Amino acid sequence: MTKLPTWADVVLVPLISLALAAIISAFVLLGIGQSPTEAFWVMVDGALGSAYGWGYTLYYATSFIFTGLAVTVAFHGSLFNIGGEGQAQLGGLGVALVCLALPWPHWTMALPAAMVGAALFGAAWAAIPALLQAKRGSHIVITTIMFNYIASALLIYLLVNVLRPAGQMDPATANFPPGTHLPTLNEIPILNLIFTKKVPANISLFVALICCWLVWLLMWRTRLGYEIRAFGKSEKAATYAGISSFKIIMIAMLISGALSGLMAINNVMGESGRLVQNASEGAGFIGIAVALMGRNHPLGVLLAAILFGFLYQGGAELGLWTTIPIELRTVVQGLVILFTGALDQMVRMMLGVFFRPRPQARAA
Amino acid sequence: MGGGRPTSAAPSSRPFAIELKGISKSFGPVQANKDINIAVPKGTIHGIIGENGAGKSTLMSILYGFYKADAGEIFVNGNLTAIPDSQSAIRAGIGMVFQHFKLVQNFTVLENVVLGAEDGALLRPSLAKARKSLQDLAQEYELDVDPDALVEDLSVGHQQRVEILKALYRQAEILILDEPTGVLTPAEADHLFRILKGLRDQGKTVILITHKLREIMEATDNVSVMRRGTMVGTVKTAQTSPEELAELMVGRKVLLEVEKKPAHPGKVVLSVQDLRVKDEIGVERLKGVSFEIRAGEILGIAGVAGNGQSELLAALGGIQRAAGTVTMNGAVLPLVGADANGRARREAGIGHVPEDRQTLGLIMDFTAWENVAFGYHNEPKYQKNSLLMDNDAIRADTEKKMATFDVRPPIPTLAAKNFSGGNQQKIVVAREIESDPDLLLIGQPTRGVDIGAIEFIHKQIVALRDAGKAILLVSVELDEIMSLSDRIAVMFDGRIMGFRDPETTNERELGLLMAGVSGDAA
Structure with a gap:
């Protein structure tokens, strides 16, 4: 197979994959008697056409950045952390416990504490599968999936039986004190000139961006990142270099779990202001697709997270303004994941034809 | 003989089994084959020799229909034949035995x-x-x-x-073998050559691709030499010598013998007492091995692969748990537990060039500079501050090492997998030697390495010895053991069968020890 130039590999392949996903989606829409162009413009207009739409797109993107980075860090250590969903739910529990513990005077104090809570709980939830992998070789994919179910059941139990205030009907915690309210983009000076209406995207977006930078720094500038990547590429060679597999599995998974958990400052603390059942809404799983499409690089994760934010918000708009069923959003997402994640090798092969060096003229 | 002269070494009364005319093939900017002409007479064993990357495999892949030549013609038994895929090659009577077998296990x-x-x-x-x-x-x-x-x-x-x-x-009439002996023991290789000669005597044509001079001399009738994508010439094997072939391959005179002065052993650096290693399923692979290595001495471990040499290196390198007593510079090394690891061994002054550079010594997806820091990434000289690594310093150091060890191409940002075998090995050897170890463990230093690089690596090993370092050399190449070692230990079935002086012993005596036939029951 012809090797593509870097720019084609990084820019062209994802774009073509997206285009293919869009074309197939269009056929699906035609098949159910809807107009693809109309659907496309509803999505674009609703998600990207206004500051208000961007406020939602970026809100979803913030969550996906956290979970995408979580998958990325683990993946560099060749650990496939499918447990982002459960870790994000536990992160929500950590955030809720911190926020409800004190009558926080101001968000600047509440946010760091909530971040610690979210990261600790997320990391703790990843620690058990990590330990099972490192000590007993239980496959991390299996155990993290199982821990998603346990997390979900645990949260339902806690919300129904422990955290629900007396007299409240729905399984959720009490509302967090006002001092924990994170400023949304329309409440931040200067940005409020752009975002004039209330939007859910909040200051967590900037935490997420800082995390992108920190993950990049960790993976490519520190000894720990070097060891994680070395271990991920070749476990045998890592032993030769004296890199402890136990240490790497544990640390990579703890960081991964912490990043997933951190997502909760966006949805639980920033948006709903209380912990509800299934707060993470599948963002943990979307993180896998985001990391896959973003080639396990923080910058790629950022871009892929915005794309999936667009799909989420645009999909919601479809439900609002058209008769296209909301399930179609899942179909479109599925196609995007299929083409960008699973089939990008196919796109690369097709592109290879164009980048093949031209045959030399026949020597006489 | 003149370079690039057309090929006709044998009388051509019969049509040639294979005749290639003007074959050219490039991969992007790299021209793997440049206007290759070769004629293989029917019923002969024809060797194709050249260093790694000389274009031998590309040429054979074209002949077998894996690649399409950019230019040129293929004649099989005198007929112009198009070979667009391997099915056509098989129909034309061409069979191929790959270096890595394609069998359903x-x-x-x-x-x-x-x-x-x-x-x-x-x-x-x-x-x-x-x-x-x-x-x-x-x-x-x-x-x-x-x-x-x-x-x-x-x-x-x-x-x-x-x-x-x-x-x-x-129904193959023409058999191509790509580096067939890379995985064989000497006895198996001999048997293979007997088979090939039998095939030839029955009228089949054999094309043998190799970079080992000895096999060419032993098994072929004619030999074609390739260098950097061109055909340098074809000669009758009986009329040439290893020295001449080596010079043709490399393009300059090559020393096939290692030049070294007598050793001056100093104090004991490494002392190994009753070292034992069990594998994962509890079988003892190393059954009580004892020896000493002194400063300024090369101890060579001879033996057929799989008789405990790998376990010996792994135990000393901190990769495998072991039992026994190992003393390095007077200090006892831990052989089990968390302190028995590669990093602790490096800190104790042990450098390790592992037998398998592609799975242990290098991370193939990492760049050259990342590999130069591999195992030494905690060294203070590679740190910017307590948190961050100094990647610029590592890259600068890599450039220096690449220059000293003549790594080609000297590009620190190139991934390890994109270097040839010899240059990969040079990167590992450079890293381990330049870390200035008191003891160097070196396994199969020249496996899959081309002649020019072999000469260079051997020189480096001898230079390290002359600098007063202790060296443990493990190799399945008896020639290499004989020419480099100051003392030879022969291993069989996890034990050392005896020590010999390379000046006074011979291949026959070592061969018997290697087969476990006789020994001093050490």
Whole structure:
């Protein structure tokens, strides 16, 4: 197979994959008697056409950045952390416990504490599968999936039986004190000139961006990142270099779990202001697709997270303004994941034809 | 002989089995084959020799239909033949035995031979037919293999025979073998050459691709030499010498013998007492080994692969748990627990060039500079501050090492997998030697390494010894052990059978020790 130039590999392949996903989606829409162009413009207009739409797109993107980075860090250590969903739910529990513990005077104090809570709980939830992998070789994919179910059941139990205030009907915690309210983009000076209406995207977006930078720094500038990547590429060679597999599995998974958990400052603390059942809404799983499409690089994760934010918000708009069923959003997402994640090798092969060096003229 | 002269070494009364005219092939900017002309007379063994990356495999891939040549013509038995895919090659009577076998491990020999050449929808008639012809082939060519054995149970040498049988079963008249002895023991290699000579005597044509001079001299009738994508010349094997071939291959004079002054051993650096290693399933692989190495001395470990040498290196390198007593510069090394690891051994002054550079010594997806720091990434000189690594310093250091060790191409940002075998090995050797160890463990230093690089690596090992360092050399190449070592220990079945002085011993004596026939019961 012809090797593509870097720019084609990084820019062209994802774009073509997206285009293919869009074309197939269009056929699906035609098949159910809807107009693809109309659907496309509803999505674009609703998600990207206004500051208000961007406020939602970026809100979803913030969550996906956290979970995408979580998958990325683990993946560099060749650990496939499918447990982002459960870790994000536990992160929500950590955030809720911190926020409800004190009558926080101001968000600047509440946010760091909530971040610690979210990261600790997320990391703790990843620690058990990590330990099972490192000590007993239980496959991390299996155990993290199982821990998603346990997390979900645990949260339902806690919300129904422990955290629900007396007299409240729905399984959720009490509302967090006002001092924990994170400023949304329309409440931040200067940005409020752009975002004039209330939007859910909040200051967590900037935490997420800082995390992108920190993950990049960790993976490519520190000894720990070097060891994680070395271990991920070749476990045998890592032993030769004296890199402890136990240490790497544990640390990579703890960081991964912490990043997933951190997502909760966006949805639980920033948006709903209380912990509800299934707060993470599948963002943990979307993180896998985001990391896959973003080639396990923080910058790629950022871009892929915005794309999936667009799909989420645009999909919601479809439900609002058209008769296209909301399930179609899942179909479109599925196609995007299929083409960008699973089939990008196919796109690369097709592109290879164009980048093949031209045959030399026949020597006489 | 002049470079690039057209090839006709044998009398051409008969048509050539294979004749290639003006074959060119490039991959992007790299021209792998430049206007290659070669003629292989029928009924001969024709060697194609050249360093790694000289274009031998590309040329054979074109002949077998894997690549399409950019220009040029292929004649088979005098007829212009198009070979767009391997099916056409097989139809033209060309069979190929790859370096890495393409066998189904959990199929029997018979099933593997028939696979892809079944006659009809039902298997039984094909299998019966194949069984009959396997018996004939076995008698004719010393190609004995139990047709009902599972391939996974066969030794490497036997698996190779299955590959040859596959080709013959498909009526191959021309057999191409790509580096066939890389995986064989000396005895298996000898047997292979007997088989090839048998095939030749029956009128088949054999093309043998290798970078080992000895095999060319031993097994071929004619030899064509390639260098950097061009055909340098074709000669009759009987009329040439290893020295001449080496010079043709490399393009300059090459020292095949290692030049070294007498050793001046100093104090004991490494002392090993009753070292034992068990593998994962509890079988003892190293059964009580004891020896000492002094400063300024090379101890060579000879032996057939798989007799405990790998475990010895792994135990000393901190990769494998072991029992016994190992003292390094007077301090006892931990052999079990968390302190027995590669990093602790490096800190104790032990450098380690592992036998398998591609799975242990290097991370193939990492760049050269990342690999230069591999195992030494905690060194203070590679740190910017307590948190961050100093990647610029590592890259600068890599450039220096690449210059000193003549790594080509000298590009620190190139991934390790994109270097040739010899240059990969130079990167590992550079890293370990330049870390200035008191003891260097070095396993198979020149496996898969081309001649020019072998000469260079041998010089570096001797220079390190002359600088007063202790060296433990493990190699399955007896020549290498004989020419480099100051003392030779022979291993068999996890034990040292005896120590010999390379000045007074000979290959026969070592060979008997290696086979466990005689020994001093050390």
